[in-house]
Amino acid sequence: AQRVTQPEKLLSVFKGAPVELKCNYSYSGSPELFWYVQYSRQRLQLLLRHISRESIKGFTADLNKGETSFHLKKPFAQEEDSAMYYCAHPPNAGGTSYGKLTFGQGTILTVHP
């Protein structure tokens, strides 16, 4: 079965420090990967998609097929980045099942002042 692994349940950094949230996937084929974020008392929302290769709120994520990883990075963390972060991917690209996502267990990021 396709899996997404986020090895860290908790991650704490100080404001201004670099942060990296790890995500590894087991996927046969071309993966389409996402990072979703949930801020306190807010709904789960898309942060970024690997296919668009964009930077959102200073975050980037690079797909490394060799290491089957899609780590989320930010060079200088801010207090408002404190949230739950989920890595996710669909079971297959295209077809009738896209939109169905497999989520990792999530990483709680705390950025201390």
Place this chain on the structure above:
Amino acid sequence: DTGVSQDPRHKITKRGQNVTFRCDPISEHNRLYWYRQTLGQGPEFLTYFQNEAQLEKSRLLSDRFSAERPKGSFSTLEIQRTEQGDSAMYLCASSPGRFETQGNTIYFGEGSWLTVV
């Protein structure tokens, strides 16, 4: 707010009772999804609709669970004879359903918390 809305936001029920959750997707979104999330876990896919057709159901969706989307707009998720293991957050999401525009981007509601006592 034109996002996905869910009702009720919280529900406490006694074991054995039936509960129903409603989801109103973003207007004109063809696809609607139900997920379940328990504490310490990421959301888990339950089922999804393309318009009014239920196209896929997870093995997590036991026969006590039924979901409908009768007119291709709002959806309901009913749990019959609730058990304590059903206690979870039930998330609804929707997407345009047009891969060439937004692909797999789905938009979540705030969820409905169920506590079975």
